[in-house]
Amino acid sequence: MSEQPKKDYDFHKEHHTELLTVNMGPSHPATHGTVKFMLALDGETIENIEVDVGYLHRGFEKECEAQTWTGVFPYTDRLDYLASVINNVGYAMTVEKLIGITTPERCQYIRVITSELARMGAHFTCLGAGALELGALTAFIYFVEAREMVWDLIESVCGARLTHNYVRIGGLTSDLPDGFAGNVKTTFKECRRLWIDFDKLLTKNRIFLDRMRDVGGISSADAKAWGFTGPCLRAAGVPYDVRRAEPYLVYDRVDFEIPVGETGDNYDRFQVRLEEIEQSMRIVEQCLVQMPEGPVNVNNPEWRQPSKDLSSGNIEYMIHHFKNVLEGIHVPKGEAYQAVEGANGELGYYIVSNGSGYPVKMRVRPPCFPITSALPMLIKGRLIADLIPTFDMLNLIGGECDR
């Protein structure tokens, strides 16, 4: 009876309607990290989406070429600003690889401890913000409280809450403060309490499940092809973690699990991150037990700037102090790539040195960029409301993605 739609049937032409073009961002409540989505909407459905990144582009890689090797650290802080220590560690390890030095064991343990604390902070923020954007403000505040306590710990270590600037080539700015292990114990107790509260509020909440399940899903093959790493890749069922695949620092000496999802949808990403918080706490606790006493800096004034006492009392140290301050350290000619597991995935540094006091070329592999590039594929044909949790769980960090 009914007439079949013609082959070149155009709904919009027939009904004299057109797609609604909306600019979502750069200043929109959901586009934190500053990004713009150009949406073509058919009612509530997203027909087309263009992701416009780059609003936080500061020319990080070029800027580094004008800094001494040590001077780069504050710039790395601004990459993934929720987990600065990991960025510091990645850069320091790449340069150490170029030089060919190994840091003392205590330094390695402290780097792992602070990295994991930073990862916890980043995951707390990501999950909390994800809950917030779905309207669960209370859950957000619970995790912000947990994050603030973790940041109190980091503050006690390096004096900064957000941009830590803690790691140095061949060492650290300072050792852990007195009573750190005790503080970690009390803080983790509170964190676990808040973690359980958050879990109770959301994980089995039917509304939350309906919003997250089967939204933004990606197969493991697709995830690999798009260059996913980190929690988003693990949620898709690939147990790839740089900490396990290519163990650096002392990750091969601690026991931790790699949570893996099945469907790669937002709910799995949520669960993977939630579980990783617990695993990070386990790593920190083990490290605090295993950590040996000893120095935190390499005893080589050529690379690690010596203390004031040494540099004013010893001619060798004094010369290096003078040269390091004026020219920076002279990293030998060569190139190196080193990846660390950032809060969002594989954070890689590729650095070229020509033997001068400045890096001649620097390239960062940000985990966010390939992940964000898959957003249009994940969200086309879905509703606007689905864009929010998907974008949150992919977790674009502007500073890292735009560099």
Next chain:
Amino acid sequence: MTLALVETAAKIAFVFGLNIGVFAPLLGWVERKQSAVMQDRIGADRADVFGFTIIGLFHTMSDTIKLIFKEDFIPRGADRIMHTAAPALALIPALVAFTVIPFGGHYTLWGHNVNLVVADLDVGALFVFAISSLAAYGVVLAGWSSNNNWSFLGGLRAAAQMFSYEVAMGLTIIGLVMFYQSLSLVTIVEKQNEFWHWGIIWHWPAFILYFTCAIAENKRIPFDVPEAESELVAGYFTEYSGMKFIMFWMAEFVEVVTISALCVVLFFGGHHLPFVTDAELISGLGGALYPNFANLAAMGIGILTFIVKVIILIFIQMTIRWTLPRFRYDQVMALGWKLVLPASLIWIFIVGVGILSGIMPRP
């Protein structure tokens, strides 16, 4: 005649004073403080007069003063008349609905019969639904007249959501109407004189359905898709500022009160104390010796009971608002049409069977 006018004027003043003067501003404070308590925060406590903060109550005042002096901004390309009228269209129905809600019972004071409701309509329940559905106009017009895509989307969502849930909401109380055999809210309250005739005892499934619909109708979390701040910036009131903006908020708060009051009237016995009928209360207060005093005292107790019940239901609404995340737009619609509507139809059937078979004795 004059006495009747004075009485009506007093009741109107009481209802509006209670809503606009007490509940609407206080709810702004409650929303802040209750969320603060639930989230381990201190909450707003900085506004002070001569160093006194009174647990943040001055914020209500300072907010009002601030918003009065804010620029009243109308975006270019907006329909100026509609843009201005929309907040009023949203607020007034919420207030008017309160006129048929009895906040007390019948009392005889010095030979004068006082009925504590502004307008005792035979179709009170229908009037409430008719009036509250007008609120949708304010919201839709606000979204449309702002000349902003986000507002427009919010207005469309609001239209769809409010109209869908009105249907379901109307059906949820049909069972009650069958049970009490009246559409007049005053009669419904009178018939809940005995505790065992309270709506919640026999009609608790209807209460759950009605409460769900009412929150959806009021567009608060988890049903706040028309103003979902992470999706649509602020939805239909994105382009509003100053007092017009606060009128939307007041409309929301007044509606919270109206919903609670209606729930109290329909399900929680109105002004009645549990286990104590009106006649018992008056005689217990010495009705035989001092009839006027006893009636006056019973009136006071009745109004107080009503307000306490309303406050408890407001508390429940606030707790829901600060606990749950938000639905997706299509899920809200699916819930309304596929779950709440059939469930209320089934409940009507069950009530019908119950009444006819005598399992549910009608009061």
